[in-house]
Structure formats: structure tokens, C-alpha cells
Amino acid sequence: MAVVIVGTLDTKGEEIGFTRDVLEAQGVAVHVIDTGVVGEPGIEPDTTAGEVAEAAGTTLEDLREDADRGEAMEAMGEGATAIAERMHEAGDLSGIMGLGGSGNTSIATTAMRALPVGVPKLMVSTMASGDTEPYVGARDIMMLYSVADIEGLNQLSRQVIANAALAMVGMLTNEPDVEVEEKPTIGITMFGVTTPCAKTARAYLEDRGYETIVFHATGTGGRAMESLIREGVIDGVLDITTTEWADEFVGGVLNAGPDRLDAAAETGIPQVVSTGALDMVNFGPRESVPEKFDDRLFHIHNPQVTLMRTTAEENAELGGIIGEKLNAATGPTALALPLGGVSMLDVEGEDFYDPEADAALFDALRATIDDDIELIEMETDINDDVFAEKMAEQLDEYMQAAGVGP
Structure with missing residues (x-):
């Protein structure tokens, strides 16, 4: 097995060669994939740029002739991904690294995101001190800021690159001394304003022999859960907090995309879904909220997070969307409605308390879901222990009936 290094050898050959040397000095095998398009490689690769282009269904000559940087980066990302996936499936890839600016960061992390958690x-990048979400996505990618541009070897770049290489060696050679007990695994979604519900439900399920993985419903959290469901890591879902759909529909910053709620439905695993934090849309600092929302109701969660109350009209639309998502389920599915409020802020005396808006959400869900979706309604808010335990109990029943319970 080898550590794969993905890099543009026409511009970063010296730096990637140094990375390879540090790894090999530690007894680690290395496989270098060249993703450079314009010039000749500065060191000899194990997989050539031409082979990368071919893996993407094109040729290096065509990419050079077209002279479209964006098209070339996309193609080399696809090719590097195909090669990395093939090596992993064959048992030839033990880890993956990349070095570069925005171009190779995009290429290398595309391949990284395709590999399992x-x-x-590890990505050494000039982009690691900014918005890394486009590169990391919902995967366990470590990003190390290069401090200076990755252009030549000097006292600074040698130290940063060597640290990165040794960090990779550490990940490969130090097996964690952790006992792993095989248990059916439940994915749970949580937000700060639904934390009591998630904690109670998690305790209930763990007492009954399940392992739980809690996902923070911040967009990437929802995408991570969807991905792990498709990979077969998660056996059942307690989707308490579907707030990411409010951001997707209204235009907040913590959306998980239009595929949120699809994975459990398509794979047929048991799921119990609720309406956690659908009373809010998330933005950054107050001054970052688009002007079109100036007349709306806000709650300043902290200096970096501004919450905006969803309206009755928006909630009605959201109810229809989520209801249709549930109708597509191929496995046992329940919808749990907390009639007393969908978050800590949506209870009497708090900023987002709005029974009319909640009623619009609940009415739309009732009107949309098919008869085979089990409906649970309780006159409590979402964080009431009774509500949390009812959802967990229902999911446990589904898991036991499906033969995937403890």
C-alpha cells in the first residue's frame, strides 16, 4: 500500500518530490499522481498526467489545445478521483495527500472526498486559511495552511511540508487503542435549539444497545449523514432536526442541498423524522443578512450567527417539500410533530413563538404525507423528554421489526 500524492508536477515538482522523500525516509511507500496540464513534470510520476486525463475520458492533448483552465481542472479532478478510487478498492492506497494553490486544492480534494471516512x-494549501467548505465538504479532510505560497523550497516551506508528511506517517503508523464493538448505528440530527431532545433520545437508544452518531445540522452535517447512510454506515435515522431545509428553501447559509432526506428514503432504512428548528433560517453576522429580509424577525444567537424566523407561508411550503420527501421512503417511516414548538426559541415567551406559523407547517405536512407514513403528534415542544423518548421508542420498534436492532 502507498500514500498517494496528488499534484501538478509541471509547477510543484520540487515540492512534491520533497514530500515524497520525507515519506520514504520514514519507510512509507509513495505513489505520485501528476495532475499538471500545461508543462512537463518536474519529477517522474507513478501515474502520468496523460493517464489522469484518460481516466476522465479525455486526452492531455485535447485539454492543452482547448486551453480552458476550468475545464482542465475539472477533468483532472475526475481522473484523479477515478484512479484514487481504483487504488483504494484494490487495497493499494493507504492515505492521500495534496499540495497546491486553488487549482490543485480543488483537484486533490475532489479525489479525497470520494474516499471513505x-x-x-491531508491537503497542504494556500486556501486552508479561508473558506474551506468547498474543498472539505462532508469528509474528514485535514487542511494545513502553507503560510507562504507553495513555490520553491525554503526554510518555511520545508518545515510546513515536512510536518504535513510526518502527520501522514503518524496517521498511518499509530493505530488507535480503542475497542470497537459492532452495534447497529443510529444517525441523529441536532442543533443547539434541539439539544435536549437529541440528548434524551440518544441516551434512550444507547441504553437499548445502539451506537449513535450525532450530526450538527449545519449543512455539512446533513450532507455527511446522507453520505454515510448511502455507504451503509448508518442503519437507522432519528432525524430530529430538519432545519437545513429552511435554509435551502429560504436562502440561509446552512443548507444541505436539495438531496437532504433522500438517502434514508432510497435505501429503505428505518427513519423517524421531526420538524426541529424549522422555525429559523441561519445567516452570519447581522450585517450579512440580505436587505430583502430587513423587515423580518431576528434573533442574534451570537456575533457570528443571526437567526431569522420563518413565516407561515414559508412553513407551509416547507411542509409540502418534507412531506413529499417522506412519501418517497421505501422503508418504515414516521413523522413526529411537536405541537408545542419546534425549538427552544419556539415556545411561549421566547422570540420565535408563533403558533400560526407552526400550524401552517403541521397542516401542510398532514395534508401531504401518504397513509403509509406513521403520524405521531404530541402536545409538547420538541425538547420535552416524553416527545424525545417517543421518537426513540418508535425507531427502536422499526429497527427490531426490520431485524437490525440489537
Whole structure:
């Protein structure tokens, strides 16, 4: 097995060669994938740029002739991904690294995101001190800021690159001394304003022999859960907090995309879904909220997070969307409605208390879901222990009936 290094050898050959040397000095095998398009490689690769282009269904000559940087980066990302996936499936890839600016960061992390959680992934990048979400996505990618541009070897770049290489060695050679007990695994979604519900439900399920993985419903959290469902890591879902759909529909910053709620439905695993934090849309600092929302109701969660109350009209639309998502389920599915409020802020005396808006959400869900979706309604808010335990109990029943319970 080898550590794969993905890099543009026409511009970063010296730096990637140094990375390879540090790894090999530690007894680690290395496989270099060249993703450079314009010039000749500065060191000899194990997989050539031409082979990368071919893996993407094109040729290096065509990419050079077209001279479209965006098209070339996309193609080399696809090719590097195909090669990395093939090596992983064959048992030839132990970890993956990349070095570069925005171009190779995009290429290398595309390949990294295609590999399973747990495979060591490390990107040394000039982009690591900014918005890394486009590169990291919902995967366990470690990003190390290069401090200076990755252009030549000097006292600074040698130290940063060597640290990165040794960090990769550490991940490969130090097996964690952790006992792993095989248990059916439940994915749970949580937000700050639904934390009591998630904690109570998690305790209930763990007492009955399940392992739980809690996902923070911040967009990437929802995408991570969807991905792990498709990979077979998660056996059942307690989707308490579907707030990411409010951001997707209204235009907040913590959306998980239009595929949120699809994975459990398509794979047929048991799921119990609720309406946690659908009373809010998330933005950054107050001054970052688009002007079109100036007349709306806000709650300043902290200096970096501004919450905006959803309206009755928006909630009605959201109810229809989520209801249709549930109708597509191929496995046992329940919808749990907390009639007393969908978050800590949506209870009497708090900023987002709005029974009319909640009623619009609940009415739309009732009107949309098919008869085979089990409906649970309780006159409590979402964070009441009784509501949390009812959802967990229902999911446990589904898991036991499906033969995937403890």
C-alpha cells in the first residue's frame, strides 16, 4: 500500500518530490499522481498526467489545445478521483495527500472526498486559511495552511511540508487503542435549539444497545449523514432536526442541498423524522443578512450567527417539500410533530413563538404525507423528554421489526 500524492508536477515538482522523500525516509511507500496540464513534470510520476486525463475520458492533448483552465481542472479532478478510487478498492492506497494553490486544492480534494471516512486525507494549501467548505465538504479532510505560497523550497516551506508528511506517517503508523464493538448505528440530527431532545433520545437508544452518531445540522452535517447512510454506515435515522431545509428553501447559509432526506428514503432504512428548528433560517453576522429580509424577525444567537424566523407561508411550503420527501421512503417511516414548538426559541415567551406559523407547517405536512407514513403528534415542544423518548421508542420498534436492532 502507498500514500498517494496528488499534484501538478509541471509547477510543484520540487515540492512534491520533497514530500515524497520525507515519506520514504520514514519507510512509507509513495505513489505520485501528476495532475499538471500545461508543462512537463518536474519529477517522474507513478501515474502520468496523460493517464489522469484518460481516466476522465479525455486526452492531455485535447485539454492543452482547448486551453480552458476550468475545464482542465475539472477533468483532472475526475481522473484523479477515478484512479484514487481504483487504488483504494484494490487495497493499494493507504492515505492521500495534496499540495497546491486553488487549482490543485480543488483537484486533490475532489479525489479525497470520494474516499471513505477513515482513510487519512491531508491537503497542504494556500486556501486552508479561508473558506474551506468547498474543498472539505462532508469528509474528514485535514487542511494545513502553507503560510507562504507553495513555490520553491525554503526554510518555511520545508518545515510546513515536512510536518504535513510526518502527520501522514503518524496517521498511518499509530493505530488507535480503542475497542470497537459492532452495534447497529443510529444517525441523529441536532442543533443547539434541539439539544435536549437529541440528548434524551440518544441516551434512550444507547441504553437499548445502539451506537449513535450525532450530526450538527449545519449543512455539512446533513450532507455527511446522507453520505454515510448511502455507504451503509448508518442503519437507522432519528432525524430530529430538519432545519437545513429552511435554509435551502429560504436562502440561509446552512443548507444541505436539495438531496437532504433522500438517502434514508432510497435505501429503505428505518427513519423517524421531526420538524426541529424549522422555525429559523441561519445567516452570519447581522450585517450579512440580505436587505430583502430587513423587515423580518431576528434573533442574534451570537456575533457570528443571526437567526431569522420563518413565516407561515414559508412553513407551509416547507411542509409540502418534507412531506413529499417522506412519501418517497421505501422503508418504515414516521413523522413526529411537536405541537408545542419546534425549538427552544419556539415556545411561549421566547422570540420565535408563533403558533400560526407552526400550524401552517403541521397542516401542510398532514395534508401531504401518504397513509403509509406513521403520524405521531404530541402536545409538547420538541425538547420535552416524553416527545424525545417517543421518537426513540418508535425507531427502536422499526429497527427490531426490520431485524437490525440489537
